[in-house]
Amino acid sequence: MVISPLATQTIISPNKSLRTAIIDGVAVHCMAANATVRAVGNRFLLPSTQASSNYGIGSSGEIGCYVGEEYRSWCTSSRAEDNHIITVEVANDGGAPQWHVSDMAMRSLIRLLVDVCRRNKIKKLVWSSKKSDRVNHRNGCNMFVHRDYANKACPGDYLYSLHPYIAQEVNKMLGVTDVGRFVYKGTDFSPVFDPAFYAARNPDLSVFGGDADLLFTHFWQYGMNERRQAKENFNVIIYRMNYTDLNTAFGDNWFSYYWHYCVCGKNENRIAA
Numbered sequence: 299m300v301i302s303p304l305a306t307q308t309i310i311s312p313n314k315s316l317r318t319a320i321i322d323g324v325a326v327h328c329m330a331a332n333a334t335v336r337a338v339g340n341r342f343l344l345p346s347t348q349a350s351s352n353y354g355i356g357s358s359g360e361i362g363c364y365v366g367e368e369y370r371s372w373c374t375s376s377r378a379e380d381n382h383i384i385t386v387e388v389a390n391d392g393g394a395p396q397w398h399v400s401d402m403a404m405r406s407l408i409r410l411l412v413d414v415c416r417r418n419k420i421k422k423l424v425w426s427s428k429k430s431d432r433v434n435h436r437n438g439c440n441m442f443v444h445r446d447y448a449n450k451a452c453p454g455d456y457l458y459s460l461h462p463y464i465a466q467e468v469n470k471m472l473g474v475t476d477v478g479r480f481v482y483k484g485t486d487f488s489p490v491f492d493p494a495f496y497a498a499r500n501p502d503l504s505v506f507g508g509d510a511d512l513l514f515t516h517f518w519q520y521g522m523n524e525r526r527q528a529k530e531n532f533n534v535i536i537y538r539m540n541y542t543d544l545n546t547a548f549g550d551n552w553f554s555y556y557w558h559y560c561v562c563g564k565n566e567n568r569i570a571a
């Protein structure tokens with residue numbers, strides 16, 4: 299049976315069918331109760347519930363498996379969708395309509411989804427706020443929600459609203475770089491920021507141990523004002539010297555030169571190295 303190594307409990311449900319499609323997506327559900335992995339597993343043991351999920355996560359972060367991944371769980375009110383996704387039931391430490399989820403459960407959910415994606419060769423999670431994108435699998439959308447297929451609140455407003463965050467965190471851990479990881483105040487600074495280059499060029503930042511997110515936080519908090527170089531093709535001092543229009547507009551506001559390059563200069567093929 300194919301079970302994530304992160305699952306510490308295994309309570310195998312009879313409510314399942316053989317899977318006939320490749321796993322390429324996920325559906326995060328809410329238990330609508332602050333139930334333990336064991337309690338939900340016991341419910342799924344009963345054939346009369348006609349329900350199951352591949353995994354369950356409790357509020358203390360424990361992960362259980364109810365249906366091995368080679369089987370289709372009976373979870374999302376759509377055989378067609380359940381057939382190609384991994385389903386996860388998450389416990390709620392708050393009630394309707396938010397159905398809040400604990401931070402520990404959220405962390406376990408993200409870890410589990412990363413593991414599921416890695417083992418099943420899912421390159422990244424793609425969410426859309428539009429139902430039509432989700433149910434039609436448009437633009438690579440591979441995150442599905444129960445409320446699209448049944449008159450249900452599942453996964454609750456809290457988890458629903460955090461789907462962009464879940465996708466972002468999972469994709470970060472998968473090493474996906476095109477998810478706006480280096481965004482500050484709505485601007486993508488990746489044209490002027492490369493964490494590996496930044497760490498190599500600035501040995502005093504070795505305290506961050508190469509952590510890309512910590513390096514980026516340092517970059518926007520201090521690095522730009524300190525005129526530090528964080529990408530091979532962008533030296534802020536050269537950029538300022540090359541363009542009198544920018545020098546007139548920005549003066550000693552060094553942050554603005556980095557920002558300008560990201561939002562305009564790069565597209566205008568301006569030179570900064």
Ligand SMILES: [Zn+2]
Pocket residue numbers: 327328373374444452453
């Ligand atoms: Zn559900």
